[in-house]
Amino acid sequence: MNFDFQYMLSLFPRIIEFLPIVLYMGTLSFLLAIVFGMIFAVIINNKYPVLYQILMVIISYFRGIPTLIQIFIFYFGLPQLFPSLSSIDAVTAVIIALSLRNAAYLSEVFRSAFLAVDKGQYEACISVNMTKWQALRTVILPQVTRIAIPPTGNYYIMMIKDTSLAFTIGVVDMMARAKLEAAVTFKFLEAYLMVGVIYWVISAVLQFLQSKLEAYVEKPYKKEAAK
Structure with missing residues (x-):
């Protein structure tokens, strides 16, 4: 032929x-991944007791299991254990799976970006009577953002492409x-x-x-x- x-x-x-449903799933998953990734990064950097150990297991799971299997677990598996979750539709299952999976990777991106900023800059901000929030917002975060944008943007592109797996559960x-x-x-x-x-x-x-x-x-x- x-x-x-x-x-x-x-x-x-x-x-x-x-295309709109693809962009919707990819973008919402990306935004949630950023939020969860930042939370994970804070926990990892500060090594909060118990939370840190639990989080490392969770991150290991999401990094080690293929994306398609994670989507199947959220859509088919969890409702089997928790009937109340049977109301989750396919699009929501994909968004949850992609956001948590990529948050596991973005946590390392954000953690590294925070560590790349010299601690002396934070101490200098405090020494001139800036609050912790002012130091974070005006000095630290802009530098963290500059460092994190290239790898974070690449993850967004990958998440858009990963939405192509959604058809396997009926999207x-x-x-x-x-x-x-x-x-x-x-x-x-x-x-x-x-x-x-x-x-x-x-x-x-x-x-x-x-x-x-x-x-x-x-x-x-x-x-x-x-x-």
Whole structure:
């Protein structure tokens, strides 16, 4: 069977209409991962008794188990143990799984970013009568953000791509639409190549925006270095 380029192009409008659900799952998962990742990083840096040990086990679990298995556990497994969780829909299960999994990785990104900022800067802020919150907000966090943006942005791109696993539990997204089209026409290469190209373009756009954000954050430091 010859490759049908025209058919592949005809799939674009039918697949791209499900882009909003992909961006919704990926972006919400990313925001939650940042929140949980920051909390995890604080616990790890301060080594709070009991919490630290429990968290290290949790992080080891989410880093060591494939994403697809984690999605299955949240959607199919947990309701078996806790019937009250049977009301969780597929989209919510994907968001929870992706956010916790990536929070386990982002915790190390944030922890390293905090450690990269010289402790003397915090002490200097306190010495000029700044409160802890003022020191954190105006001096520490801007530097942490500058260090964390490149790896954090990469995780966002990966999370957008990982949403393609959602179709395995019944979420109707771009991958599910491509699979349906391929099942009807048996033109699997065209269908999967089209959805792959769309994800490729999304990743390229996000990488471009990330580079612009990095340049914006770096601008004050470049000006200072030029003096």
